[in-house]
Amino acid sequence: MGSRGQPEESRAAILQAAAKEFAENGIAGARTDAIAREARVNKALLYYYFKDKETLYGAVLDHAFSGMKTNVFRALDSDLPPREKIMAYVGAYFDFIASNQIYPKLMQREMMRAREGNSIHIDRLVKTYFQPIYRRVGELLHKGIAEGEFRKVDPAHFVPSMVAMIVFYFSSAPVMQRIVRFNPLTPQRIAERRAAVMDFISAALFLPCSSAAPSSRKSGVHQ
Amino acid sequence: MGSRGQPEESRAAILQAAAKEFAENGIAGARTDAIAREARVNKALLYYYFKDKETLYGAVLDHAFSGMKTNVFRALDSDLPPREKIMAYVGAYFDFIASNQIYPKLMQREMMRAREGNSIHIDRLVKTYFQPIYRRVGELLHKGIAEGEFRKVDPAHFVPSMVAMIVFYFSSAPVMQRIVRFNPLTPQRIAERRAAVMDFISAALFLPCSSAAPSSRKSGVHQ
DNA sequence: TTGCACTAATTAACCAGTTAGTTAGATTAT
DNA sequence: ATAATCTAACTAACTGGTTAATTAGTGCAA
Known part of the structure; x- marks a missing residue:
């Protein structure tokens, strides 16, 4: 060598x-x-x-989450109107997770480690990645509500629900596969999931119709 | 001693x-x-x-999930109409998790362990607990759809979404607390979450109105 | 010839699992 | 009844395999 x-x-x-x-x-x-x-x-x-295993773990987390931040901020920085922007954000987040399927696992693992001084990384991660994203999404929701486009949702419930639907789907896929007897991670199934999430979100967030544009939402939720 | x-x-x-x-x-x-x-x-x-650590772990999982099964089957066995029954089921599931907050962590941990022969427990758990519940909820959704009460949802997306919103909220609470600067696990906040989940579910599942009863759903989603 | 990139071999700690018992109380024999 | 025997419940101390981390170096390029 x-x-x-x-x-x-x-x-x-x-x-x-x-x-x-x-x-x-x-x-x-x-x-x-x-x-x-x-x-x-x-x-x-x-x-x-x-330095050691823990430091390596920290570097892995930083690498993963900074990639995610870059990605979703492209959507959050665009100058779309609220409806389109939140959909772009959700889509970007979904696509990032879908094409980096180890990240939902890393994320959930770190979340479960976060009680008390258990993880020395969590404060840094929250401050550097989660807070800025949460803040921007919060503002976006606020704007949409003020403009009469969104229902009066609480970001502290909306955001975790959205993250849950995306992250949980991938991290629970191996179990789901045994329950439903098909692979939830084929491109086909992932595309379905994407549509289901987008639809679920619109159903829960958008007011029926404020002015013209009929929402892109079609008949069924989740499928 | x-x-x-x-x-x-x-x-x-x-x-x-x-x-x-x-x-x-x-x-x-x-x-x-x-x-x-x-x-x-x-x-x-x-x-x-x-016998050993792994067996003890298996016993813990069985104890946890059998408790859950007993609990949600009380709702699924009742003879309520589809709308009320699905809400009773979601409520029972939420309440069980809310009052046993280590279970969402156990559950997510086991889910992430489930790829390939990694966990010797997962097949048993799926067969004994998850499959029977999933089957019953699938039938319930089917019935609701057939009776024109529910939108045409796919159980393979609806069920994980529902589980995600409940389980993820509790297992991510320590991180969420750092982001939002308040404790998401006070009785007050948990009650809010319960309402948000129920509302989210109804919004995504129920058809506007089929006959008489105006759904119990009020104005806002998530809050 | 210095310092960067890298490795084989070793070490110290940790931790699941074992061993070789002890103790309390139930059961049987006398 | 009561001493002898047995067994389930429990423990202190130990063991050895595993694993994170270190050390003492080598090769190479500028």
């Missing part, structure tokens, strides 16, 4: 392998040996780039 | 302590020492009553 595998590549390989291992097994269940093997580097290299 | 602490009590204490420890830390993160300490018994007693 020898050195020089392009350091950035090694670092990235470690980060990616770690993301997978942490998502599948949680920080306690993750094995540093497994991460090193998957990344095809020596285990000691993990400690060369990252 | 000495022996005879009433064996049933010891077993129950172990099960309860284990449920807490597994919910908080997952099976990999849970410490058998911690379980024994919390249950105020010697660690070897865990192995006297349960």
